[in-house]
Amino acid sequence: xxxxSSYLTLAAVLFCIGLYGVLTKRNAIIVLLSIExxxxxxxxxxxxxxKYGVQPSLAGQIFSLFTISVAAAEAAVGIAVLxxxxxxxxxxxxxxxxxxxx
Amino acid sequence: xxxxxxxxxxxFVAFFLLSVCAIVGAVLAINFTKVVHTALSIALTFVxxxxxxIVLEAEFIAFxxxxxxxxxITILMIFGIMMTKHDGEGTEPARPLLETLAAIxxxxxxxxxxxxxxxxxxxxxxxxxxxxxxREIGKLLFTQYAIPFELVSVLLTVAFIGSxxxxxxxxxxx
Numbered sequence: 416x417x418x419x420s421s422y423l424t425l426a427a428v429l430f431c432i433g434l435y436g437v438l439t440k441r442n443a444i445i446v447l448l449s450i451e452x453x454x455x456x457x458x459x460x461x462x463x464x465x466k467y468g469v470q471p472s473l474a475g476q477i478f479s480l481f482t483i484s485v486a487a488a489e490a491a492v493g494i495a496v497l498x499x500x501x502x503x504x505x506x507x508x509x510x511x512x513x514x515x516x517x
Numbered sequence: 518x519x520x521x522x523x524x525x526x527x528x529f530v531a532f533f534l535l536s537v538c539a540i541v542g543a544v545l546a547i548n549f550t551k552v553v554h555t556a557l558s559i560a561l562t563f564v565x566x567x568x569x570x571i572v573l574e575a576e577f578i579a580f581x582x583x584x585x586x587x588x589x590i591t592i593l594m595i596f597g598i599m600m601t602k603h604d605g606e607g608t609e610p611a612r613p614l615l616e617t618l619a620a621i622x623x624x625x626x627x628x629x630x631x632x633x634x635x636x637x638x639x640x641x642x643x644x645x646x647x648x649x650x651x652r653e654i655g656k657l658l659f660t661q662y663a664i665p666f667e668l669v670s671v672l673l674t675v676a677f678i679g680s681x682x683x684x685x686x687x688x689x690x691x
Contacts, residue, residue, distance in 0.1 A: 418532065422532070423634045429543055430630075432540075432623075435620060438623075439612075445546075445552060448556060452546070455563065462570055462578060465575070469639075473650070476578050477654060479578055481669055485672065486590075487585055490593055492676050494594070494597045495679075501602075
C-alpha cells in the first residue's frame with residue numbers, strides 16, 4: 416500500500432465525516448465547521464498529489480493555497496449571514512430557516 | 518486486492534499518529550453536544566493536518582494552515598458562537614431516520630472512494646522537491662499564477678467588505 420493511497424484514504428474518511436456532519440447537524444455553526452472539514456480533505460488530496468502524483472510539481476500546493484483563501488472568504492460570509500439570520504429569528508437552527516420552501 | 522504490506526518507515530509512523538489525531542478530532546467534533554467543544558476539536562483536526570502537510574514537504578502550506586484555519590477560522594467560529602445563543606442544545610428530538618440515511622449514504626460514498634483508491638495504479642517513484650519550496654512557490658505565484666493570485670485578492674476584498682456590510686447593524690432604517 417503506497418503512501419499516496421494512505422493519504423487519499425485519510426482524506427476520504429475526513430470528507431465523509433464532514434458530509435455526515437453537514438447532513439445531520441442542526442446547528443448552523445457546526446454545519447459551517449463541517450464544510451471547512453470537507454475543504455480540508457480536498458486540500459490534503461491536492462498536496463498528496465503534488466508530492467506523489469504522476470507529475471510531482473508545486474502546482475498542487477498553489478491550488479491548495481487558492482482553496483484555503485476561498486474557504487476563508489466562505490467562512491467570513493457564512494458567519495455574517497448566520498449573524499443576520501440570528502438577528503431576525505433568534506435561532507441558529509437550520510431547520511427553522513425554511514422561508515424558501517415551496 | 519487488500520494486501521497491506523506496510524513498511525514501517527518514519528514517514529509512515531508520523532502519518533499514522535497524525536491521521537489518528539485528525540480522525541479522532543473529526544469524530545469527536547461530530548459527537549460533542551456543546552458547540553464550543555466542537556470548534557476546539559475541529560482545531561485539533563486542523564493542527565494534525567498541518568503536521569501532515571509538513572510530512573508531505575509542504576511547509577508553507579502548513580504554516581498557512583495553522584495561521585488561517587487554527588488562528589482565524591476557529592476564532593471566527595468561536596466569535597459566532599459567542600454572538601448567538603445556544604440554550605436548547607441536545608434537547609431537540611432525535612431524527613433516527615435522517616441520521617441513518619445520512620450514515621448509509623456517507624458509508625456508501627466512502628466505500629466507492631476506497632474501492633477506487635485501491636484499484637488505481639499510482640506511480641511508485643517520486644522526484645524529490647528542492648529544499649527551498651517556499652521560494653519556488655513565491656516565484657510561481659508572481660509569474661505563472663499572477664492573474665489567479667490577483668483575482669483571489671479581489672475575491673477576498675469583496676467577500677470581507679460584503680460580510681461587514683451584511684452584518685452591520687442598521688440603526689436608522691425604519
